[in-house]
Amino acid sequence: xxxxxxxxxxxxxxxxxxxxxxxxxxxxxxxxxxxxxxxxxxxxxxxxxxxxxxxxxxxxxxxxxxxxxxxxxxxxxxxxxxxxxxxxxxxxxxxxxxxxxxxxxxxxxxxxxxxxxxxxxxxxxxxxxxxxxxxxxxxxxxxxxxxxxxxxxxxxxxxxxxxxxxxxxxxxxxxxxxxxxxxxxxxxxxxxxxxxxxxxxxxxxxxxxxxxxxxxxxxxxxxxxxxxxxxxxxxxxxxxxxxxxxxxxxxxxxxxxxxxxxxxxxxxxxxxxxxxxxxxxxxxxxxxxxxxxxxxxxxxxxxxxxxxxxxxxxxxxxxxxxxxxxxxxxxxxxxxxxxxxxxxxxxxxxxxxxxxxxxxxxxxxxxxxxxxxxxxxxxxxxxxxxxxxxxxxxxxxxxxxxxxxxxxxxxxxxxxxxxxxxxxxxxxxxxxxxxxxxxxxxxxxxxxxxxxxxxxxxxxxxxxxxxxxxxxxxxxx
Amino acid sequence: xxxxxxxxxxxxxxxxxxxxxxxxxxxxxxxxxxxxxxxxxxxxxxxxxxxxxxxxxxxxxxxxxxxxxxxxxxxxxxxxxxxxxxxxxxxxxxxxxxxxxxxxxxxxxxxxxxxxxxxxxxxxxxxxxxxxxxxxxxxxxxxxxxxxxxxxxxxxxxxxxxxxxxxxxxxxxxxxxxx
Numbered sequence: 001x002x003x004x005x006x007x008x009x010x011x012x013x014x015x016x017x018x019x020x021x022x023x024x025x026x027x028x029x030x031x032x033x034x035x036x037x038x039x040x041x042x043x044x045x046x047x048x049x050x051x052x053x054x055x056x057x058x059x060x061x062x063x064x065x066x067x068x069x070x071x072x073x074x075x076x077x078x079x080x081x082x083x084x085x086x087x088x089x090x091x092x093x094x095x096x097x098x099x100x101x102x103x104x105x106x107x108x109x110x111x112x113x114x115x116x117x118x119x120x121x122x123x124x125x126x127x128x129x130x131x132x133x134x135x136x137x138x139x140x141x142x143x144x145x146x147x148x149x150x151x152x153x154x155x156x157x158x159x160x161x162x163x164x165x166x167x168x169x170x171x172x173x174x175x176x177x178x179x180x181x182x183x184x185x186x187x188x189x190x191x192x193x194x195x196x197x198x199x200x201x202x203x204x205x206x207x208x209x210x211x212x213x214x215x216x217x218x219x220x221x222x223x224x225x226x227x228x229x230x231x232x233x234x235x236x237x238x239x240x241x242x243x244x245x246x247x248x249x250x251x252x253x254x255x256x257x258x259x260x261x262x263x264x265x266x267x268x269x270x271x272x273x274x275x276x277x278x279x280x281x282x283x284x285x286x287x288x289x290x291x292x293x294x295x296x297x298x299x300x301x302x303x304x305x306x307x308x309x310x311x312x313x314x315x316x317x318x319x320x321x322x323x324x325x326x327x328x329x330x331x332x333x334x335x336x337x338x339x340x341x342x343x344x345x346x347x348x349x350x351x352x353x354x355x356x357x358x359x360x361x362x363x364x365x366x367x368x369x370x371x372x373x374x375x376x377x378x379x380x381x382x383x384x385x386x387x388x389x390x391x392x393x394x395x396x397x398x399x400x401x402x403x404x405x406x407x408x409x410x411x412x413x414x415x416x417x418x419x420x421x422x423x424x425x426x427x428x429x430x431x432x433x434x435x436x437x438x439x440x441x442x443x444x445x446x447x448x449x450x451x452x453x454x455x456x457x458x459x460x461x462x463x464x465x466x467x468x469x470x471x472x473x474x475x476x477x
Numbered sequence: 478x479x480x481x482x483x484x485x486x487x488x489x490x491x492x493x494x495x496x497x498x499x500x501x502x503x504x505x506x507x508x509x510x511x512x513x514x515x516x517x518x519x520x521x522x523x524x525x526x527x528x529x530x531x532x533x534x535x536x537x538x539x540x541x542x543x544x545x546x547x548x549x550x551x552x553x554x555x556x557x558x559x560x561x562x563x564x565x566x567x568x569x570x571x572x573x574x575x576x577x578x579x580x581x582x583x584x585x586x587x588x589x590x591x592x593x594x595x596x597x598x599x600x601x602x603x604x605x606x607x608x609x610x611x612x613x614x615x616x617x618x619x620x621x622x623x624x625x626x627x628x629x630x631x632x633x634x635x636x637x638x639x640x641x642x643x644x645x646x647x648x649x650x651x652x653x654x655x656x
Binding site for chain 2: 030175189198201213219227229242
């Protein structure tokens with residue numbers, strides 16, 4: 001006779017209702033530590049070099065070349081010209097900020113909601129945030145045209161007696177992006193302190209020992225230290241979560257406070273936040289799927305985690321679909337002829353109409369594939385969907401920026417925009433820099449939060465049988 | 478250079494073991510002792526009676542300070558020192574000040590959290606007597622250490638060692654520091 005279900009203490013849930021384990025790595029905490037620090041300590045594999053060298057070429061040759069040429073010659077080297085004064089530079093800026101947001105969402109918001117599975121991918125997500133905000137920040141700094149006057153954007157007392165004009169959302173953006181970069185770096189670094197101590201204690205060479213000793217700052221793992229550390233972590237997570245909703249909102253405000261049809265909509269702050277998160281989840285899939293295989297982390301970053309990221313992608317994709325529908329509805333419902341014109345021309349205009357269909361085809365239609373469990377379990381398909389989402393969201397930003405500018409109120413002002421080789425070179429350069437930094441991070445720093453994962457597995461739970469507890473209070477092993 | 482006793486350290490195998498050991502050390506009346514673990518052990522802060530961490534207050538103070546200073550800066554720069562009329566809007570108003578000040582509140586709060594955490598933990602420090610112990614490198618791996626400090630009123634090399642043995646500690650060693 002089986003136990004009656006009312007006796008919950010002894011009731012074992014059926015397999016499909018049980019929560020997936022955080023890691024599928026068998027063995028204790030020591031084995032887990034070996035597994036997690038293996039890649040940062042082992043020999044550099046061939047695939048790393050194959051990816052690193054082209055990325056490093058883009059970062060150290062293509063990017064500086066495009067930057068120097070643009071700064072010495074002027075913004076005219078880009079395709080930006082009247083009436084499209086915001087071109088690929090702003091498109092890429094929003095795209096990079098967007099990629100950053102999913103990282104913060106995974107590492108901070110999922111921490112606050114106590115999703116233990118985030119421990120395995122949180123660090124990689126944070127690294128994605130830090131590096132992509134860096135890439136984003138570069139664009140407005142050079143788009144101002146005279147990069148040597150960038151310091152005018154900061155409230156520095158100067159001999160002209162001038163101050164920045166704080167009524168403009170563009171000014172708020174300077175603060176938002178700088179804060180985002182600083183705070184996500186602090187969060188990333190603080191999370192790594194205990195893991196630096198792990199690598200310090202495992203170091204076999206003197207150089208490694210010295211470097212990681214300095215980075216770990218004398219961390220011993222004292223309960224008093226952990227106590228303050230956990231508090232600081234919660235506070236930083238809360239603040240980072242606020243940033244997820246603030247930074248892209250402010251980028252959205254840059255657009256919607258203007259009078260231009262296609263930009264002047266109250267939905268923009270939310271639109272940009274969700275778009276950012278959606279795009280970032282796409283990038284997360286692109287990064288996680290190959291790395292978990294090549295770094296032999298299949299037992300740590302399990303299929304269940306990938307499945308959850310895919311589900312979050314689907315949720316944000318559905319909100320995006322709703323916003324697209326709402327944008328078109330409001331354009332029609334407002335009765336504003338300019339709004340109607342712009343939105344009609346997004347799909348049925350000339351030159352850029354294909355991009356309008358691309359963003360609906362990818363962001364709305366392809367995303368629906370994620371409803372199916374089979375698709376979410378098929379890593380190759382997920383990888384392709386991740387890349388498509390990145391392309392789709394890039395297209396969306398292009399449609400918003402260029403698609404609204406090229407046909408403004410006066411037909412006499414209409415014009416076209418085509419990116420030049422320097423626009424594209426700069427984008428390729430930032431992509432290369434991002435991947436170069438990411439590969440360096442994966443190779444030399446703890447890419448998975450070692451101490452957090454250990455605290456989230458049954459072996460680390462003092463109330464669990466595997467954690468040494470004598471009773472079964474902690475649930476099934 | 479002479480060496481003096483810093484404390485006695487014992488090693489435990491599981492999170493549950495260190496938690497029970499900590500309860501017993503507390504019940505034996507010791508006050509200056511600490512545990513060293515590879516990850517935070519849930520329930521340890523209650524056993525050690527650590528109370529609420531002050532980090533949150535440091536963060537609040539720095540965040541609040543940053544918020545107030547930016548409101549002040551915006552008033553000074555755009556309404557007082559160089560009044561700037563833009564689109565007929567007021568020189569100084571809540572919508573204009575809120576966003577940048579709020580952003581800097583986050584910045585201040587984040588810096589406060591990190592600085593507060595490091596400050597309260599007295600980090601960074603380049604040296605710790607425990608880091609001399611060869612077995613202590615396992616504290617970041619899969620072993621759990623309990624240290625009873627020599628400055629404790631009840632500390633006695635013989636009795637403390639016996640207590641640690643009784644509660645199941647292994648590899649009990651005396652930790653020395655350079656005086």
